[in-house]
Amino acid sequence: MSGLSKGIRKAEVALKWDPSPAGQPPTDLDIVAATYAVDDPHGPPAYVVHFDSRSPDGTIYLNRDSQDGRGFGWDEIMTLELDRLSERYARVVVGVVIQQGAGHRTFVNVLGPGLRIREGYTVLAEDDFGGVLGATAAAVAEFARDESGTWAFRPGLHGFDGDPETFTRVMGSVHRS
Numbered sequence: 001m002s003g004l005s006k007g008i009r010k011a012e013v014a015l016k017w018d019p020s021p022a023g024q025p026p027t028d029l030d031i032v033a034a035t036y037a038v039d040d041p042h043g044p045p046a047y048v049v050h051f052d053s054r055s056p057d058g059t060i061y062l063n064r065d066s067q068d069g070r071g072f073g074w075d076e077i078m079t080l081e082l083d084r085l086s087e088r089y090a091r092v093v094v095g096v097v098i099q100q101g102a103g104h105r106t107f108v109n110v111l112g113p114g115l116r117i118r119e120g121y122t123v124l125a126e127d128d129f130g131g132v133l134g135a136t137a138a139a140v141a142e143f144a145r146d147e148s149g150t151w152a153f154r155p156g157l158h159g160f161d162g163d164p165e166t167f168t169r170v171m172g173s174v175h176r177s
Helices: 164-173
Strands: 011-016 029-037 047-049 060-064 076-080 089-098 114-119 122-127 137-145 151-160
Touching: 011 029, 011 137, 029 060, 029 076, 029 164, 047 060, 076 089, 089 164, 114 137, 114 151, 122 137, 122 151, 137 164, 151 164
Parallel strands: none
Antiparallel strands: 011 076, 011 114, 029 047, 029 089, 060 076, 089 137, 114 122, 137 151
8 A cells, every 4th residue: 555545435345145935034134343442452342333323423334224135236235434433443343143033043044145345336355155154143344544544454254153242242353363
C-alpha cells in the first residue's frame, strides 16, 4: 500500500443461501460484527452488531436481514463505514452464525451458501463456506487499523463450533493473524 492510499473506507459484507426444502424448518444465518478497542485489540469486543442492533455511532449496520434465505440475490447485507469509526477502535471482526433454534446445524446443512465482501465495486473476497462445513459459525473477515489510521482488510474463513452467543464473545480470538 502506498503512502497515498486511503485504505478500506466503507465495506459491504453480503450473505446468501437457499431456503430449506419443503417441510423442513427454515435455515437462519446472521452476519455479526464485533469491534475491538485499541488498548485491548484481542480482548473482549467493545460491542457487537447483529440482526436487531447497530453500532452506537451508526457506522456498522445491517441493511437487509433474512430469517429463511428467501431474499432476492443477497439475503443479508451489512455495511461497515470504517472511515467514520472512532479512533478508539483498532479492529472489526465480521462473522456468520447459524441460528440453532431448529437443532444443531452446521454449514454442511446450509443449501447454496455464499459470501461476498467488497468495497464499492471491488470484490475483496468470496467464499462458499466449503472450508468450514462442520462449523456452526465462522469468522469471515478482519479489518484492522494500522499506525497511520488506515484500515486494511485481512481475509480468511475460520470455523467455530458452538452456540451463537459464545461465538460473538470469542470471534475475535478464533484466529489471530
